[in-house]
Amino acid sequence: MVNATFTVENHAAYVTIEREDKLNAVDSETKRAIIDELDAYKTDDAVRAVVLQSAGDKAFSAGGDVKEIPEVDYSLQYFTESWDELFTTMRNLGMPTIAKVDGITLGGGFDLLLRSDFVIAADNAHIGQPEVDLGIVNHFSPPMLLQQVGLRKTFELLMTGETISGAEAADIGLVTRSVPRDQLDEEVDGLVETLVNKSxxxxxxxxxxxxxxxxxxxxxxxxxxxxxxxxxxxxxxxxxxxxxxxxxxxxxxxxxx
CATH class of the missing domain: 1.10.12 (Lyase 2-enoyl-coa Hydratase; Chain  A, domain 2)
Known part of the structure; x- marks a missing residue:
């Protein structure tokens, strides 16, 4: 079952992860559907920007679906290959991607944030990369994280696994900007309108x-x-x-x- 919906409105595509009961964790089938949909947007003249968002206000995404790990005999490569394909597709999309971040944002959700061109976060969002606690040597986050927040903060975020707020994420340059939760929709809508009216x-x-x-x-x-x-x-x-x-x-x- 694909736990996401896809809509296009006023030259913007909206990819909405819809799995509130699992904190919008992204299972493999949903990830595949998102990749395929983004690929289709590349040649769609009706789409000039893509917004990544999630249902509800508890979580942007808690990351990948941990319950799938034993099902593939703990193969990490199984997951890294599909995440890598998604991140490469986002980078080569040819149009801006905007992450609308609210609530819990961890693991793969953190990397979705990191790989988006723009990130608008609620100031009380909980953002972190706890893969160290799963016994995983994170390899997706460090290169871009080093560029965005520097060596010391990269060590802190990846080695402690602790979360920071959306407000702090804005202060250190991890997100484009943060706003109070009740202004998040308006802030994202304004950015989308600006971007889709550029060449x-x-x-x-x-x-x-x-x-x-x-x-x-x-x-x-x-x-x-x-x-x-x-x-x-x-x-x-x-x-x-x-x-x-x-x-x-x-x-x-x-x-x-």
Whole structure:
């Protein structure tokens, strides 16, 4: 049974994990469905951003379904391969992903947060990575966590397994921003509206270029992004349309090809 629903509204796709009784833990069948749906969004002109969210207000996601572990004879690879496929799909989606985080956010839920381009969290959310308590050497979180929060906080989060609040997560740069729970919907809706009204082509090139630059030296990253920028200005209609719209005090009309 797939414990998620998928809807599209006003150029935004909403992936909603629906398993409240299990703190929105993601079972393998649901994970597979999410991957397939994201793959379909890549070529859907109606979709310009993806929101990852969950039913209820108790948990964004407690992670993977631990009860599945004995069923596959404790094979960790069985789970890591599918999580890796999901995270790679999110990165290569060509459009922004937004995690709407409320309540308990642990394990795979933490990594979903970490791999999203934007994260809006309730200030009282409980965010942590307790895989050390399951006897697991976490390998998904450290690379991006080091980039986002630094060495000391990475050690603290991964070795203690303790949770932090959404407010603290914002303070250390782990999430984009945090807001009171009753403002979460409004904050996410505002961000979605902003993003879907940008040029999809420019957003894709920005996302791809920024992620590529994380593996480069600053000088190499600047040259890489400069090549993308100049090529786009020469060959794509967005630069001319954006400038003309600004000079004529009108909203740009982005052409999607």
């Amino acid at each position: 999809p082509r420019i957003i894709k090139k920005l996302k791809d270029g920024i992620y590529a630059s994380t593996n480069m030296t600053p000088d190499a990253a600047e040259r890489h992004l400069e090549r993308i920028s100049l090529e786009s200005a020469r060959n794509d209609p967005d630069y001319r349309e954006g400038v003309d719209a600004h000079l004529n005090d009108r909203d740009p009309e982005w052409v999607v090809e």
